[in-house]
Amino acid sequence: MPAPGTTPRSAPRIKSPALLVAESGADREGHGLKRTMGLFQLMSFGVGAIVGTGIFVGLSDSVAQAGPAVVVSFVLAAITCVFTAFAFAELGGAIPVSGSSYSFAYAGLGESTAFLVGWCLLLEYGVSVSAVAVGWSQYVNELLDSLTGWHLPAVLSAGPGDGGVVNLPAVIVIAMASVLLVRGVRESARATAAMAVLKLVILVLFCAIGFSAFKDGNLTPFSPAGLGGIGAGTTAAFFSYIGFDAITTAGEEAKNPRRDIPVAILVCIGLVTLLYCAVALAAIGAIGGDQVGGRPAALSYVVNVVTGSSAGGAVIAFGAVVAIASVVLAVMYGQTRILMSMSRDGLVPRVFEKVSPRTSTPVAGTLIVAIVFALPAAFASLDSVVNLCTIGTLAIMAVVNIAVIALRRREPGLDRSFRVPLYPVMPVLGVAFCLYLMYETGWTTWLQFAGFLAAGLLVYVGYGRRHSRLATGQAARDDAGAADGAEVTDGAATATRTA
Structure with a gap:
């Protein structure tokens, strides 16, 4: 026995x-951790984690795939997220801890699945933060060029794969985020809230400018690549939604997590979807999908064309700098809290669970995460692993939907402040949509993902299972x-x- x-x-x-x-x-x-975050701070963290590179940089990639039908792609990506948002809302209210989907998988499906979920979160958070930091560097250069006519030389603003030596701005934004996170969650939440409000204002301003030059003819042909283009655009658009689950990592620092976490998740998804569709329509309606698709810094270009001046583009570039910085902050916060939960369980080294008695933050874990994320941001071009990040995130979301079903059966009496509507249809559809978008990433990405999971299993067997x-x-x-x-x-x- x-x-x-x-x-x-x-x-x-x-x-x-x-x-x-x-x-x-x-x-x-x-x-150890202090409860300082109210509903507004949670929603700000959600918006801060979601709205950034995906819309400021990635919109052009989605438009290149789907044309004006990118609006449909954004809606389909949002539907996928909404199904899983319901699952996160139920589990985030019932299990208000820092581990997010890792902890939900531990409770619903067991330790080995939970470890692989935590392993995939390194893709969702780690790769996305590094990629976002590289995007931040590009917009910093554009802002400097708009304001002063001068920009950083490539040797200091790009990695070796992009014709430079080291991407210094990317390292700087990660360092600034780590300093805020080490100082305390209250300071981080205030900074995130301020940046979230500012970037929402700038995107609303962009919509006003774009719709002022709106022409119906720019929306035709609506779907030049047909259903295949919409499907590919949906996969590209999904990257723009990555990060909403970061809200559940604040389960131990929210004042009323059982009530506020479900509300914050659902409000963020709805708000962001409306914003993305409006931005896409404004951009394409103003200058046409062929001018937006595949163009770097497309939003700044749209404003410059509509206003006939570079000043408007500089404002959008400033908004992108703020938006992307807030994503780095919010997502790094989520990663440190997930590693803290895994460390408590013995699946990763104990250094990640240590909380400073002075700041009530995991100082050592935050600094380690900052260093690990800064290295690829400084020296690598991460475009090739964006699909890998996407498939890993979709796999996590599928597991969370399955965990809802497993816990409904195993723990029927669990205190749930929110329940997934139309159960079990919603979580089943959530799994189906995730699998469809995973299929759309292509067989090369599947092979990369299989190799990544195999490496995770080796780490679990070699360290996690024994400890x-x-x-x-x-x-x-x-x-x-x-x-x-x-x-x-x-x-x-x-x-x-x-x-």
């Missing part, structure tokens, strides 16, 4: 929602001393609150 708190070899290592909450201390004050606190029973011993009555039963480590 296995020792208390351990799991039999034949059973999956599943951690119950109650144990996850008890170990994190999310229902208690004084557990798992759930397997050794350490989770049960720590919880017994800290959680006022949460106890582990069964070999599957099911916890019940007795207080």
